[in-house]
Amino acid sequence: MVEPVPPCTIQGLVKQYGAKQALNAVSLTLQAGEIAALLGPNGAGKTTLIGCLLGFLSADTGHIHLFGEDINSLTPQTRNRIGFVPQTMTGLTWFKVGELLTYLAGYRAANTPQDNRWLQWADLDPQARVKSLSGGERQRLAIVLALRFCPDLIVLDEPVASLDPQARYDFMQLLPDYARAHGATVLISSHIISDLEKICDQFIIMQKGHIKLTLSHTMLHEHIRLLSAAPPTDWGLIPLAPGLNGGIWVSGWHTALTENAAQAGITASMPDIENLFLALSK
Incomplete structure (x- = not known):
């Protein structure tokens, strides 16, 4: 029987900025349907790891494969299976919310499945300009843009830091429900650790550029x-x-x-x- 290909495999990742080693031989595998917490103090290497994982940064050495494909040569089909929520949404501020949703939907195939619970949760005015939104509203929009089209791998970098308590609570209820319903894999970095303990299957603790401990729930x-x-x-x-x-x-x-x-x-x-x-x- 052929073993399924993990959504994410990282092997021996090294990233150096001058004399500082941001990532030191980091290896990690995420399994299908798993919610994993990426923890670490500021400067531990979490953001660099996420940047390399998504192809925003190039590692000095090591390998990253998403759904079996090398990060440097992902097919459009595999890219469409990935959703990313940054800590702060920037750019595209001249659009109205509804216009932006329609514009980005145009890059998807007409039969791409949608999960409109995220639109209901975000509760944004489609006529509002993105530049007029508050920080929390922009973050809700970023989450909608990343998750609306049912990605199979979701990477979230401090996704709830700017949300109000009710929106954060509801998001933390919806996220595991979404992952179970779609069999999606989630990697979430957050300093609000009490939220993560309730929903995560695996905890990855980083320190000074390397993974100090990985343990399951x-x-x-x-x-x-x-x-x-x-x-x-x-x-x-x-x-x-x-x-x-x-x-x-x-x-x-x-x-x-x-x-x-x-x-x-x-x-x-x-x-x-x-x-x-x-x-x-x-």
Whole structure:
């Protein structure tokens, strides 16, 4: 049986700006239908990675394949399968909203499927000029432009930073529903980590140009713990980082260790991705 081609495969990506290495041998695979969070402090390399992934930047070495095609030679059909939401929408400001939607729809085949829930969610006046929209309204428009035609790979760079709380909440409800309905793969970078823990299947934590840790939602909740003290070495746990307020984050936890911890007077706390991320970023 032939294995399906992953929507996104990155191998050994290196990007240097003078003496600064923005990406250091980054490798990553995203599977169909997966929602992955790209986390990291400012300067970790997230924006550079997204730029290379979308072909906006050229890596010095390494390979990127989207749906099996090299990033430098994507066919128009594959490009139409990709949606991108930048942190801030710029350009095309002379259009009216309705005109812009119609204009860009002209680049699609007439039978291209549409998901008009995004138009309903955005609730924009089609007669309004793009230049007259508020920051939040422009961001809603950017999301509509990226997702309306049902892309199979969606890359979002801080998509909710300028949205009001209700719009952000509704977006975070719609996005996983969309991904499940269409089998779409999502890579989302955001500093609002509490939103991501609710919807993501995988967490990719970057630091200083490399991926420090990749873990699934299942692994996070079943095998990561914050211990109140360092465990004995014979427990076989892997130290990850000191806790922000004491203790230590470890990987490799399993339920058989619960009794051992109780006997040793060590408390094992359930994880949350925000505190783990902050500890790893120290």
